[in-house]
Amino acid sequence: MKELISKQLVTYLENRGVEHIFGLCGHTVIAFLAELEKSTKIKFINVRHEQIASHAADGYARVKKQASVVLSHLGPGLTNAATGVANAALDSIPMVVIAGDVPSHYYGKHPHQEVNLHADAAQNEIYRPFVKRAWRVDIPELFPEIMEKAFALAESGRPGPVLVSVPMDMFSKEIDTALFEKTYYNTKTISKPSIDDETAAQIIETLVKAKNPVIYAGGGIILANASKELSEFAEFLSIPVAHSLMGKGVLSDEHPLILGMTGFWGTKFINDQCKNADYILGLGTSFKEADCSSWYPEYTFSFPPTKLIQIDIDPSEIGRNYPVEIGAAADLKQALKVLNRVAKKLYPSGKKNDVLRKEIIGNRQSSQAGNVELQQSSAFPMSPQRILADVREVLPRDAYITTDVGWNKNGVGQQFPIYEPGTILTPGGLATMGFGAPAALGAKVADPKRVVVSLVGDGGFGQNPAVLATAAIDNIAVIFVIMNNGAFGTIAGLEKAHYDTTFGTIFEKDGKPYSPDYAAIARAYGVEGIKITAADEFKPALKRAIELNKPVVIDAAMINNPVPTAGHWNIMDIYSPGKKVHHVSTN
Incomplete structure (x- = not known):
């Protein structure tokens, strides 16, 4: 027929x-x-x-x-x-x-x-x-x-x-x-490759004998749905876990062994833990430039003397950016299952390192304490730290967050706690402005019962505001939080720091700051729109948006201060050779 x-x-x-x-x-x-x-x-x-x-x-x-x-x-x-x-x-x-x-x-x-x-x-x-x-x-x-x-x-x-x-x-x-x-007779599920017991034993023996091992996890852990297995392995051998930007959320940011994000936007403590490691187990990561401080050995990773064990589903990633002592092409979930089984066989009691755990928790508390003043600031326009702190306080622990680029990506990676694996969606390799708002639509369609918030800059949201038409027609209950600094803020801070101008990066009309009224635009599309006029209005507005269970735009004016950095990015050397210049505030 x-x-x-x-x-x-x-x-x-x-x-x-x-x-x-x-x-x-x-x-x-x-x-x-x-x-x-x-x-x-x-x-x-x-x-x-x-x-x-x-x-x-x-x-x-x-x-x-x-x-x-x-x-x-x-x-x-x-x-x-x-x-x-x-x-x-x-x-x-x-x-x-x-x-x-x-x-x-x-x-x-x-x-x-x-x-x-x-x-x-x-x-x-x-x-x-x-x-x-x-x-x-x-x-x-x-x-x-x-x-x-x-x-x-x-x-x-x-x-x-x-x-x-x-x-x-x-x-x-x-x-x-x-x-x-x-x-229809063809299988729709293909078995994924793992590692053999001999390779697992070699990896485990190497890590157990190491003095300062670190697990470095990338987005491959999330893609393989292997966070549970990673947590089990790290806890059993008491190995701290650092992560790339795309690895944000591989373990809860409350986990006693989680260090945090490395690289340009990583903290000195996290970067130093990786730099001083004698062995690093890289899992599902490409060791990208921003995560590795442009591969400069004095900032984040130093191979050698540090030695690398790398497991990835893609064999072309193994040894791409750093030399590898032990390499294996495998699915991360399958590989970690074998590693956990063999580790328990070789070392039934596992390893304990209470000193390390206390050091990690102490650094976390210190970092959090350093942000309290900005997180509680009532200044308006708002500090980005206040926006992130209020969002985290109001949102359910399992809510999905999508980011765009700029403060809402780099600041979230550095300062915003993620509690459930896979609940942070961010544009990594291409770092695409305009990703966050439509990605949130897709996330909400995929899991309509969970709260979904898009943290997006005014530059990114302004690229495709027609996302609101789809949200309105299909009642896709995404909350769009526009962190509105009236600029392509990250680039403005770079240009100001290196060339003392913000030409082409600040939104102005007749020499004065300019921004559309995104709350009014939302209402024109048939979406609830809330314009924040004081810092203390933001948290109640977000609570109300969650209760409404329909698409909402919250337009929050924000100062344009750069995300603090402790790593390095080679573009700084290109802009200003021989100088130690990063970003500056344009406010």
Whole structure:
């Protein structure tokens, strides 16, 4: 029996357990949309810009822990979505992008909106640098096989996005239903690689004999859902745990062995613990530049004399930035299960280090005490520390937080306690401004029972305020907290420090500060909008927003002071060679 591909694709996605698709219409995909309307299992989240769709799908996949689906039109639709897809790629987030393409019978004729400057019907090439694979469907009978491969590749190994570019006529072709039905017999869960007992024993013996071992955990722990196993291993051998920005939340920030975030925005205590370690066990981390103080040995990591043991699902990451003594390519959850079992066999009583625990807790208390004055300040515009402290006090412990870039990312990584693994969603590798607000939409759609707050700057929120239209239409109860410093604040602080100007970074009109009234904009979209006029108004406003259980924008004016830094970033040497200059306040 033959049926339309568009109809069979909807059935296929339903059978895969897809519950939501994020996207935007176009003439190349309306045949699919017409069939999707009939589905009782899949909801289409309609957006006003494709970057919103891809960022929302990113947030959704992080919470759902399965590949999300983006639907895009050809040409400008695909290029609009590209930033969000690239962000997902650099953060290893599984995503399947289904994009309409030019009709297959018009290849070479340069039809409407075709990308064709170097090859005919070549829009799929746009995504080649950052997706795991880009397919173009040239033969309708191969479409079922391509879709099955696309999901498997997105979710296996190191996760990431894939592209399936579909000439629009393919949606309207009929193929034998047996071709899609054949895929239903294929497993949808692939067993993941682990390590052998011999390798585990070698790692454990090395760590037990080490004088100052440190576990360094990255976002791979979150992706592998391995926080429980990590906690068990660290506690059994009493090894402190530091983390990258993307590793924020691998363990609760209350855990007695958690050190915190390293690198440029890490504290001196945390960076020194890593720098002075004789062995570091790197788990699911790429040792990125900002996390490693541009790899300068005097600030965060010093390999050698420190020696590195590294486990990662992606073998290309092992030894990429630092030499490795023991390396293993494995899924972190599976590897830690073996490490825990072998550790208990070799050392049934484990190891204790009460002195270390007291030192970690003491440093944490000291750091927190140093922030109290700013956290309690009634000054207005508000201090960012006050905003973060009030948010943490009001939010449930398991609430999801999404960040953008700037204070809301770097300050959160440094100062905002996360209690549940995977509840902080931040743009890491691409550090994309504009990520936070739409990612929060996706997170709330994926887990509607939990509170979701987007901490976002006015620069980031201003990029795609149309996110409010989707929030209003589908009643997606995200709370958007706009930390409004009237600037691209981090860059303003950099430019002021090194060049004594803020040209192009401060929002002004006729020489005076300028900011849209984001609360009024929210109300225009049909969303609750609250404009904060005094610091003491903020906490009650946030409490009310949670109680409303509907989308709310809270616009809070904030001073533009830089996040304190103890590490280093090589860009400072590029701007001001031979000088010790970082950021400055622009207030």
